[in-house]
Amino acid sequence: MRRFLNLLNGPRTLGRGLQFWVGFCVVFVIAASMPTFTDSFAVTNLTFFLVWTFMALGLSVMWGYGGILSFGQTAFFGLAGYTYGVVSINLGDAHGLTWVALLVALLLPVLLALVLGYFMFYGGIRDVFVGIVTLSVTLVFETFMAQTAGPEWTIGDARLNGFNGMSGMPPLTINGGESNLIFDGPPLYWFVLALVLVCYLGLRLLVNSRFGRVLVAIRGNPDRVEMLGYNVRMYQLSAFAIGGGMAGLSGVLYTLWGAYITPSSMGLNAAALPIIWVAAGGRKDLTAVLVATVALTWVSQQLAIYGNQYALILMGFLLLCVVLGAPEGFVVSLVMFFKRKLALRKQLA
Amino acid sequence: MDYLFQAYAVFYQFADAFAFLTLSGLGLAIIFGMMGVINLAHGEFIMCGAYVTVLSARAGLALPLAMLAGTAAAGLVGYLLERHIVRRLYQRLFDSIVATWSISIVATQGMLIVAGPSIEGIKTPMGSFEVGSLSFSVYRAILPFIALALLGALYWLFVRTRFGVHSRATIQDASMAKALGVDTRSIYSKTFVLGAALAGLTGALYAPTMTAVPTMGTAFIVQSFVTVVVSGADVMLGLAPSAAILGLIQAALTGLSGQLIGQIGLLVTVIIVIRTLPTGLSGFFLRRNGEK
Amino acid sequence: MATILETRELKKSFGGLHAIDGVDFRVEAGELRCLIGPNGAGKSSLFKLIVGTYEPSHGTIAFKGKDITSLRPHLRVQDGISMKFQVPGIFHELPAEENLRVALQRAYRGDALEAELERLLEFMDLHSQRNQLAGNLSHGQQQWLEIGMALGVNPTILLLDEPTAGMSSEETFKTGEMVQKLNAGGMTIVVIEHDMTFIRQIAKKVTVLHFGKIFKEGTLDEIVRDEEVVRIYLGKA
Numbered sequence: 001m002r003r004f005l006n007l008l009n010g011p012r013t014l015g016r017g018l019q020f021w022v023g024f025c026v027v028f029v030i031a032a033s034m035p036t037f038t039d040s041f042a043v044t045n046l047t048f049f050l051v052w053t054f055m056a057l058g059l060s061v062m063w064g065y066g067g068i069l070s071f072g073q074t075a076f077f078g079l080a081g082y083t084y085g086v087v088s089i090n091l092g093d094a095h096g097l098t099w100v101a102l103l104v105a106l107l108l109p110v111l112l113a114l115v116l117g118y119f120m121f122y123g124g125i126r127d128v129f130v131g132i133v134t135l136s137v138t139l140v141f142e143t144f145m146a147q148t149a150g151p152e153w154t155i156g157d158a159r160l161n162g163f164n165g166m167s168g169m170p171p172l173t174i175n176g177g178e179s180n181l182i183f184d185g186p187p188l189y190w191f192v193l194a195l196v197l198v199c200y201l202g203l204r205l206l207v208n209s210r211f212g213r214v215l216v217a218i219r220g221n222p223d224r225v226e227m228l229g230y231n232v233r234m235y236q237l238s239a240f241a242i243g244g245g246m247a248g249l250s251g252v253l254y255t256l257w258g259a260y261i262t263p264s265s266m267g268l269n270a271a272a273l274p275i276i277w278v279a280a281g282g283r284k285d286l287t288a289v290l291v292a293t294v295a296l297t298w299v300s301q302q303l304a305i306y307g308n309q310y311a312l313i314l315m316g317f318l319l320l321c322v323v324l325g326a327p328e329g330f331v332v333s334l335v336m337f338f339k340r341k342l343a344l345r346k347q348l349a
Numbered sequence: 350m351d352y353l354f355q356a357y358a359v360f361y362q363f364a365d366a367f368a369f370l371t372l373s374g375l376g377l378a379i380i381f382g383m384m385g386v387i388n389l390a391h392g393e394f395i396m397c398g399a400y401v402t403v404l405s406a407r408a409g410l411a412l413p414l415a416m417l418a419g420t421a422a423a424g425l426v427g428y429l430l431e432r433h434i435v436r437r438l439y440q441r442l443f444d445s446i447v448a449t450w451s452i453s454i455v456a457t458q459g460m461l462i463v464a465g466p467s468i469e470g471i472k473t474p475m476g477s478f479e480v481g482s483l484s485f486s487v488y489r490a491i492l493p494f495i496a497l498a499l500l501g502a503l504y505w506l507f508v509r510t511r512f513g514v515h516s517r518a519t520i521q522d523a524s525m526a527k528a529l530g531v532d533t534r535s536i537y538s539k540t541f542v543l544g545a546a547l548a549g550l551t552g553a554l555y556a557p558t559m560t561a562v563p564t565m566g567t568a569f570i571v572q573s574f575v576t577v578v579v580s581g582a583d584v585m586l587g588l589a590p591s592a593a594i595l596g597l598i599q600a601a602l603t604g605l606s607g608q609l610i611g612q613i614g615l616l617v618t619v620i621i622v623i624r625t626l627p628t629g630l631s632g633f634f635l636r637r638n639g640e641k
Numbered sequence: 642m643a644t645i646l647e648t649r650e651l652k653k654s655f656g657g658l659h660a661i662d663g664v665d666f667r668v669e670a671g672e673l674r675c676l677i678g679p680n681g682a683g684k685s686s687l688f689k690l691i692v693g694t695y696e697p698s699h700g701t702i703a704f705k706g707k708d709i710t711s712l713r714p715h716l717r718v719q720d721g722i723s724m725k726f727q728v729p730g731i732f733h734e735l736p737a738e739e740n741l742r743v744a745l746q747r748a749y750r751g752d753a754l755e756a757e758l759e760r761l762l763e764f765m766d767l768h769s770q771r772n773q774l775a776g777n778l779s780h781g782q783q784q785w786l787e788i789g790m791a792l793g794v795n796p797t798i799l800l801l802d803e804p805t806a807g808m809s810s811e812e813t814f815k816t817g818e819m820v821q822k823l824n825a826g827g828m829t830i831v832v833i834e835h836d837m838t839f840i841r842q843i844a845k846k847v848t849v850l851h852f853g854k855i856f857k858e859g860t861l862d863e864i865v866r867d868e869e870v871v872r873i874y875l876g877k878a
Binding site for chain 2: 069119120123124125127128129131132133136137139140143144146147268269272275276279307309310312313315316317318319320323324327
């Protein structure tokens, strides 16, 4: 039990000890009770913010902890979304088959990540070229899907629909005889929130474990790690698969949330956003990334009322300021700042 | 005779693609090849050049002068960005990628806010000519020659001028160059400005052939990246062959299955090249000649 | 004594440059061997071939009787070869203790790992610095940290590439003592060095490399007195 707690608190994540976890529980309880004291519009919004956290967490593990910068997370996002669409439209929502669609939609991005990762890491592709290859893959997907407008582009009953994207896929449903539980509104919100909890805690455990220690060492000096007897490529492949799987999870949940998926979710701007959230929050820490993603998606939404370009331009400025002024990320820098102040006060007291 | 006309049509498509790829890639190649900085704002320098060209031309300036204005504007912006932002990030590769990407976003969205989704453009000059039953744009037929002339001018610049020699010394071994009295900081700055100006020139040259929109940079960025990666670090050696091969692939695929498939073809090519020829064509050429 | 490491007709070329040009290098178990030679003789290249960073153009390498010529580097380390590089390959962002844990956690677990960690920190005299970021340590301490990491994988043979580069004479002497202690405990060690004082402190058998070939082998006294060896060091070679 003590080992478990140690791993949870661990050396590679911020936020530990009683104070932090009590605060965490409080936040979680508030979040869980949101549907009881806000309207359905707010609940839908909150779900939207949470949907993106998985992609960001996955990118944090891969880039922040593993040193692998992939510009192509949106490829996995889009693949998962379209897969859910195709499978669920074809299978329908009876007999809980939507859950089958969900599983398949989560599986395919992981498989793609394994194949692409193998091609890259076992093929000696490193550093910036990983970024170029992954971006190229994403753009290939986007371009390909964008030209699937004609009626011949159909898989079973599901039309791919080119630029306009696919829509009309059924939400998650649990069939219970007469009354079905449809995952929409509050049930979907709680489902996503539960997933956030599970993924966040699970990744905390992973990152603080022996695996995480090696991963962070690989980030620092991959050749040296190989000389300590580790199969570095396997670790990189694993981190990449985790990143891909998490991006896929975001993709499926996004599709479930909005009942649509379009090629633009795989375009250049879309590919930039997770990088912005992760870099701005502090890529080397899971908690910072979680907080930053929720905060920034909320801010973007507020600004999008005036026009998408204002949201994006703010994101751009923010990223620039972070890179120049607080390269560790603004959430991390803030935490470090307060820690130092506290330590100074303790010293003077 | 008809066969000859068809052959010319194919050649024209190829030359057009070659010109586009070369001109797109030049500015990026200079900056990446010389300084190892990946300038993701490259497309926006092109956009800047195009916008200034269009606005100056519509304000009454003769087209060649308007193009000069566009080039200069991009160079100036490049100078300012290098001095205040890029300069601090030379040793930080990830951060320079992220920073230039954010500059790109700010520039595109900023232009959207300031100038709206599009501005009224300028016409393609010089009219058209006929080959058989097909007509082609004179201007676009000339662009490949301009591209080649630019490559020649750059060759002269890097091989026969003081600046060029200092630049190449700085790329090879910056600390050694510094020790020999080369002002490496000034070289980096001038190189970045040169890259930005070349991008601006590309925008200026293509401005009469496209609609000026804030996101026009994205039409170039993918092509430029692909060309530069396939070319490898030695711009002089690799850029033209890279543009030629890619131009062939793109023209062929576009002709057979349309523009989007042509684009996909380029992307797939770059993935294959990264896997099989990581140092690009120029790296391949250099290795074959026995250099290490 | 059994041969633990053996290369046969080993060659490595880069284009026209023959870094290693036909080397039959043999190390017995439990030896403490010094590898010396003028700059560019190929010493580091030989190490890199043994550990797997370089692939040979020709020839074979055998370790503990097994042919490892086409074995991937990390598998060679798992078999028992460990190397300390010329440039300290430590993890600057991590504390010293974490650096050692990365090395240790493959071969050790739980209490055994903690015990070994303490032992290494003690041996490397890094106990007081255990929580210091590796990048903040002095150059000598970084070298020791890396030796510690190289030891952490529980190797059978230790390859040290210029372990005293950049060290003061006290630090060099201390390193010499460390090396001798390790060898006395049964570890096979091969050291590349330029520092004659250090070599005199530890050397038993010496191999001289020149232009990618083994020039001479013998005890330190024999080598030092050899006219040809003196010539290649001081002469035009």
